[in-house]
Amino acid sequence: MAPKKKQQQKHKSSSSTSSSSSKPKPQSSTGPKLQISAENENRLRRLLLNSGRSTTADPLHEDNINNNLTKAQKAKKLHSVYEKLSCEGFTDDHIERALSHLKESATFEAALDWLCLVLPSNELPLKFRSSTAGLPNDGGSVGIISTARDDWAPLPDSSVATAHEMEEISIKSKVQRKVDTLDSFQQSQADWIRQYMEQQEEDEYESWEDTAVDEAPEPRNYEIICEEYHSARLQAINAKERKNKKGQEQSGQIIRKLKQEMAALGISVDTLAAEFESRHRVVENKNIEDVIGGEDGCMESTVEQDVSLSVPSQDGSVADEDSGDIELGDMFLEDSSSDQVLPPEIVELQKKEKMKELTSEKNLEKLEGIWKKGDPLKIPKAILHLLCQRSGWEAPKYNKVQGTRDGSSYTVSVIRKASGRGKNRKVGGLTTIQLPTPGEAFETAEDAQNRVAAYALYQLFPDLPVHLMMADPYASLVLQWLEGDLSGDVKNTEVDRRAGFVDSLLKADVPDAVLSEDLLDTSGQTDSQISHAQEDKSSRDAGINKIAESTDYHKQVESSYLKKQQESKRKMKKYEDMLKSRATLPIAELKGEILRLLKDHDVLVICGETGCGKTTQVPQFILDDMIEQGHGGICNIVCTQPRRIAAISVAERVSDERCESSPGSKDSLVGYQVRLDSAR
Numbered sequence: 001m002a003p004k005k006k007q008q009q010k011h012k013s014s015s016s017t018s019s020s021s022s023k024p025k026p027q028s029s030t031g032p033k034l035q036i037s038a039e040n041e042n043r044l045r046r047l048l049l050n051s052g053r054s055t056t057a058d059p060l061h062e063d064n065i066n067n068n069l070t071k072a073q074k075a076k077k078l079h080s081v082y083e084k085l086s087c088e089g090f091t092d093d094h095i096e097r098a099l100s101h102l103k104e105s106a107t108f109e110a111a112l113d114w115l116c117l118v119l120p121s122n123e124l125p126l127k128f129r130s131s132t133a134g135l136p137n138d139g140g141s142v143g144i145i146s147t148a149r150d151d152w153a154p155l156p157d158s159s160v161a162t163a164h165e166m167e168e169i170s171i172k173s174k175v176q177r178k179v180d181t182l183d184s185f186q187q188s189q190a191d192w193i194r195q196y197m198e199q200q201e202e203d204e205y206e207s208w209e210d211t212a213v214d215e216a217p218e219p220r221n222y223e224i225i226c227e228e229y230h231s232a233r234l235q236a237i238n239a240k241e242r243k244n245k246k247g248q249e250q251s252g253q254i255i256r257k258l259k260q261e262m263a264a265l266g267i268s269v270d271t272l273a274a275e276f277e278s279r280h281r282v283v284e285n286k287n288i289e290d291v292i293g294g295e296d297g298c299m300e301s302t303v304e305q306d307v308s309l310s311v312p313s314q315d316g317s318v319a320d321e322d323s324g325d326i327e328l329g330d331m332f333l334e335d336s337s338s339d340q341v342l343p344p345e346i347v348e349l350q351k352k353e354k355m356k357e358l359t360s361e362k363n364l365e366k367l368e369g370i371w372k373k374g375d376p377l378k379i380p381k382a383i384l385h386l387l388c389q390r391s392g393w394e395a396p397k398y399n400k401v402q403g404t405r406d407g408s409s410y411t412v413s414v415i416r417k418a419s420g421r422g423k424n425r426k427v428g429g430l431t432t433i434q435l436p437t438p439g440e441a442f443e444t445a446e447d448a449q450n451r452v453a454a455y456a457l458y459q460l461f462p463d464l465p466v467h468l469m470m471a472d473p474y475a476s477l478v479l480q481w482l483e484g485d486l487s488g489d490v491k492n493t494e495v496d497r498r499a500g501f502v503d504s505l506l507k508a509d510v511p512d513a514v515l516s517e518d519l520l521d522t523s524g525q526t527d528s529q530i531s532h533a534q535e536d537k538s539s540r541d542a543g544i545n546k547i548a549e550s551t552d553y554h555k556q557v558e559s560s561y562l563k564k565q566q567e568s569k570r571k572m573k574k575y576e577d578m579l580k581s582r583a584t585l586p587i588a589e590l591k592g593e594i595l596r597l598l599k600d601h602d603v604l605v606i607c608g609e610t611g612c613g614k615t616t617q618v619p620q621f622i623l624d625d626m627i628e629q630g631h632g633g634i635c636n637i638v639c640t641q642p643r644r645i646a647a648i649s650v651a652e653r654v655s656d657e658r659c660e661s662s663p664g665s666k667d668s669l670v671g672y673q674v675r676l677d678s679a680r
């Protein structure tokens, strides 16, 4: 909160400008400028829309916007919320409970609030779990000043929760209370911010409308597209022959649309042309001869070239015939598969397309230096070793799976380097991979290791045609996994479930009884109201358990690795010196108490002088304790800072104190994420 003084000065100097303007002008250089992170902006938006004068108007405003959305738009919105929550690690059952409660007005934030408030900590995804509360502390420069509120109860309504949040902020932050509330700003500025936020909110909803209106139509039969494509091509040739520019343009447009339609299905025009020509070669030749009297080949290719060069890609640029179509296809493939059930022949073509792309010359070149066509085939272990080496990773390690009675089964662990920057950044760190059928055992250790290595190759290098350089039976195994992936069975089941749920929700048939029920009761009563959720519960549960088991296993491996690493670090002189200097900070005295309280309570408020060690030390107390107890693999700590410089500097300091090279590096447990940059 350091920059408040500056902000207030800024407000003062610009107050006349902003009060004279009734319309929000976010870009104006004279108006107040908001520079906050996306996360804080969302939080502020929620606070503002539910605060002060607007408390009566804004919920209605939100409702009004919701009422104005069509069913398709609402469905799209709900799908997106469902998907985002799923990505955050919530189970489908939990998501459906939250959405059933919030109904059509559900937003991602509201659903997240609801889930975190209602679900018991141990049912939340790991990163949302906590364990803590506290005791009054007497004296010293650092004190634990508050525990979880005794009167706290989950609030199903997110707007009420937000109001309480504000109240809590004003009670707990003893200093500068006024600055934290909107009413402390000059009235005109408060109005400006409110209007700005409302405008943003409207834009957001409008974008829902836009995207929903642009919904892709049902995929058409492949044969029909083929026929249309062929006749459009003939028309184009014909028009060109007769120098009919208009006719040429019209057929060009039809061909462009058909190409886009194919691209949307993930099929390149090459496939379309090849497929069709192979089936209709005789007819085509005859037709073309009839139309242009023997100059077909040359003429046709000229027209085709003209047309293909002008096919615009999604971003408005001109698509390249060879590579552009494939990329375009991939981009659309995601959309089409998530929203539509494709006809089997299209799925088949998509598979072919994907395999063609995977084994393309471009991808084969990526294996240069390791293998080329004609070289002898290798075993998966050797390939994995080579590819890890080339990526600058450590050599893969094979570990026997505990408890395999007959034969053997192995996991393989790889420590990957973080790579890329910003959006393209790929997280590094330890990855432990095991076969999709974990219990399976094999006769020899070598065979077991090769199988898991093949699976690791398939998982870690999905864009390399590793099966081409691999000896059987492992190459066939990889092909099977690829086939399974391409058929999209799993995805479709998920999509069906979500679509079914969103549909049932929008039919507004969820009886009010569900909503009035005690939502804190997680015994399954609420679930029983949602008939859809019951249908394949047992098979889903089995799936979830399986995932949980394998996740547990990976976490265990990571935990023991971290423990060993920590033990060896303790022997380092530099680390020892750092520990000594950290021990002189005022907060060090409270380490034991903080850890003890965190074990039993969900919320702990620590208050202390600047520089006493709250930011750099408390997270390390928790991390070190978790590592020492062998739970490092499940420990995720998030520490927020109000400014990007502070965030980076704290991360660097903590990384330094832990004797790591830098945040986000291979050996580092510390990272940071600020807008447009991250090191993780």
Ligand SMILES: Nc1ncnc2c1ncn2[C@@H]1O[C@H](COP(=O)(O)OP(=O)(O)OP(=O)(O)O)[C@@H](O)[C@H]1O
Binding pocket: 585, 608, 609, 610, 611, 612, 613, 614, 615, 616, 617, 649, 650, 653
């Ligand atoms: N980048 C740094 N370089 C050197 N020392 C640092 C750095 N950051 C923190 N420290 C040291 O660590 C101590 C604890 O800092 P820390 O940021 O944890 O305090 P804090 O209690 O969180 O302070 P504040 O309330 O201002 O956030 C500081 O007193 C300082 O000695």
